[in-house]
Amino acid sequence: MRPDPEDGTTRRPRGGDLPWAPAWLRAGTRRVPARWRAGGPAVVAGRALLLVTGALLALTVWVLAPDAGDTLVLAGVSAAALALLAGSAVLPWHRWPVRAALVFPLTVMGALAVLGTSTEHLAGAYVPFFVLCFVYVGVFLPPRTAFGLLPVAVPLYLLASDDLDLTVVVRTAVVVCTWLIVAELLAQLARRQRAAADVLVRDARTDPLTTIGNRRDLEDRMTRLAPGDTVVVCDLDHFKQVNDTHGHAFGDQVLREFGAMLAAGLRRDDYAARFGGEEFVLLLHASGTGPAMDVVDRLRQTWRDGGGATTFSAGCATLDEVTTAEQALVAADAALYAAKRAGRDRTRSAEAADGWGPRVGADTVRDLSHEF
Known part of the structure; x- marks a missing residue:
């Protein structure tokens, strides 16, 4: 997972995942069709x-x-909001910074301004x-975004x-302070929750001895393999x-030294x-x-030199x-035992492993494991 350039937190692999959010919100988000979860948590919450x-x-x-x-103005405002809602499902949110989601609270506030000036x-x-808009900004957008929204x-x-009148001016000064306090408090809380969630995810997916990935993380990574990957x-x-x-x-x-050697010796996109x-x-x-x-x-030469x-x-x-990733793993395991049978300290490919092909069965590997 890569750090979010906007706030330093970790961006989730799936846009609708909110591991730091309440259970009811996570459950509700998962029930939303994938098309409407596109864009990440900030966009999903903006639609909400x-x-x-x-x-x-309406109520x-x-x-x-x-x-x-008044009804005509309200209908026009509603149509504009629905158009943004529909368009948000096809916009390329992944190409834009997370603050692009400001379009949602700005739309709400603009609609309220139209209602205020065009209706009796x-x-x-x-x-x-407006408070709800700043709550959204605090929870889903980076800290200090609220200050930029004020103008x-x-x-x-x-x-x-x-x-x-004078009452509205005083009230405006009070609500502006309230907006900023609420938004910044929520932003800091959300940031801490995200950081805590990141630590839990990292710990759950890291082998504690070698500090590289563990079996759970490996299984997830294998689902992303494509033809040509080894x-x-x-x-x-x-x-x-x-x-x-x-x-x-x-x-x-x-084991620690071997894990460190693998992590240091692989390309950036490779994984151990x-x-x-x-x-x-x-x-x-x-x-x-x-x-x-x-x-x-x-890697073997590096290990020897070290x-x-x-x-x-x-x-x-x-x-x-x-060939699926699971089949490739079974075949690689079979090739490993072929390397051991050939004298160890060497590498064998699945194609060269005494006739074992990439779609060898798991039972074959279990039988071979008894020999070593």
Whole structure:
């Protein structure tokens, strides 16, 4: 996951995920069709802001007994909001900074200003919606965004209010302070919650000994593999003897050093995880089997040059249009055992593993594991 350039928090892999939000909000978001979850949490919440304000207007406006002119203005404002709502499902939000979602609270505040200046019965009735807009800004947009919104929000608030007098001026000064306090407090709280959620996610997906990925994280990463990507399974040779001779503390240090070597020796887009015990899995993107074996050979040389306590064997399998990631993992594991049978401290590809193909069955691997 990459840091968000706007606020330093971690951007989620799926736009509708809000792990720091209340359970009811997360559950409701998951029920929204994927098309309407596009754009990230700020955009999803912006759509909700439009819907909530529209629903409250529809439920309460009849109490104010609007005349025909008021109804016409209200219909025009509603049509504009619905057009933005529909357009938000197709806009390329991923290309824009997160503050592009300001279009949602600005639309709400602009609509309230139009109602305040163009109607007789609705002026001033819905200015509390400005607070809701700043709550949205505080929760879903980076800190200090509210300060940048003020030069637009204050004139729109005055337009949405009743006739301008000294009372309105004093009230405006009070509500501006309230907006800023509420928005900034919520922004700091949301930032802390996101940071705490990031720590939990990172801990849940990181092997505590080697600090590279763990099996849970590996399973998620494997769902993103494509044809041409290569799965490599590495296993430290005679690791039990290392533990028996030098003790488990020394063995743990060997695992830590091996994990650090993998993390430092791979390309930025490649990935390493501890699969279990002394076994590690590498995911090499767009490499092909030949280049992947070259990468492993380079890692082996680095490990030797660094004085590795033991050697390692490896097996490679490259995905194609009909090979799944799980099948490639099984094939790479089978190739690993072929490397061990050939004398260890070497790499074998699935195609060269004594006739095992990339779609070898899991039972074959289990049978081979008993030999080692």
